[in-house]
Amino acid sequence: MCSLFFWWLAAVAIRTDFEGGQLAAIERAAPDHYRLHIKGEVDQDGRNRQASWYYFCIDGARGRSLKIDLIDLPGEYNYKPNQGAIIEGTLPFISENGKSWRVLDTVEFDKQEPKLQIHITPSSDRIWIAHQPPYTTEDLRRLLATPGLEWRSIGATPGGRDIPLITIGKGPKVVWLLFRQHAWESGSSWAGEGAVRFLLSDAARPLREAVTFKILAMCDPDGVARGGVRFNAKGFDLNRNWDTADAALMPEITAQRKAILDWVDSGHPIDLLVTLHNDEQPEYLEGPPAKELEPLLRRFEAGLAKSPVFASTKPAALGAGVSAKGRMTVVEGLYHDRKIPAFLIELRIVSHPKLGRPPGVDDRLRFGADLVRAAANAVRQE
DSSP states (O other): OOOOOEEEETTEEEEOOSTTOBOSEEEEEETTEEEEEOOOBOOTTSOOOBOOOOEEEEESOTTOOEEEEEEOOOEEETTEEESOSOOTTOOOEEESSSSSOEEOOOEEEETTTTEEEEEEOOSSSEEEEESSOOOOHHHHHHHHTSTTOEEEEEEEOTTSOEEEEEEEOOOSEEEEEEEOSSTTOHHHHHHHHHHHHHHTSGGGHHHHHHEEEEEEOOSOHHHHHHTOOSBOTTSOBTTSOTTOOOTTTOHHHHHHHHHHHHHHHTTOOOSEEEEEEEESSOOEEEEOSOGGGHHHHHHHHHHHHTOTTOOOSSOOEESTTOOOTTOOOHHHHHHHHHOOOEEEEEEEOSOBTTTTBOOOHHHHHHHHHHHHHHHHHHHHTO
16 A cells, blocks of 8 residues: 655645655755655564665645755665665656656765755646656556567465566577566666567567567565565565565565476476666676576676676676575575576666766666567577
8 A cells, every 4th residue: 555645834745645655754844944754664573674765746846945855764784784775876866747757966965964955946836756767566557458468467465466477489498587576676677668668579579589588577566556665565575585485474475486486397498587676886797606607697798788778886796695594585596496597687776887877767678678688699699
């Protein structure tokens, strides 16, 4: 269920009564100066607070000089304190119509508090501001309604939402793609849409004949709908716990893991599996601790390097950051269980060296197509 919060003052309203909208509380510090508390979420242990998503609308502020502080940013990651995911360089995005988004760079970051302060004089009666351009379950529904697109539900979330699995292509090579394991990482979904739309195009016909693509387009629809971060309704990180199976606590992981393992156990190959994420500053490719995957890793890395919207901050690696039992990522868990050649990609949200600015929607859509090309070429060269 969407969060709902209104602040009315002299015909100005700050609200979150729409899908993905999220704030914790609003304070008025002075006329036209507001302090917005980022809600954040914690895990099943009440730890690892992540305050990495905000999305709100301002009504009735045309021509008013507003100062907006985003606060309550620090938290934890992997049980270690940090300053949070909203840092210097993570610029907000703004929209005048709720559909097209551009970077909002009239901001200051105060490391001492810490806080991100936005300065804006709206030129329209209604504006939306978000951590990243939102991609909602409604966007996904529109994508799934594309003529000719084949998909099925592999299960339901606690909120009753389908977990869709898309199939495109009929080639002998098989690539699985996972998007939006973490709700705040909306850039992953935009890339997923770019991948699907490219694969349905005439230009991708040779790829569809050579490769079968199995696409989990939104792994956490409940989190996306409520404006969550990386945990499900029970507090479990949907890119951890992949070496366990608990349908009551982790129904999303259980359904996705079952779909993948059932595919393999029925005799079908997986030549490459990729899960796509967003991060604040890093951008990289990594795989499980498996030396035999080195040739595939290097082919895939070379293909990604050709993309104008991908620039690694470190060399691609195998076995980086192996987690403890019970905390394995999708990459680690699937390799552990069935030796599946699974890889993770992180895409930065700060200014990109090839673009000279933070990536936007069009850049993510472009990367989706580039990802598909790189993955197909990597498996076809075997």
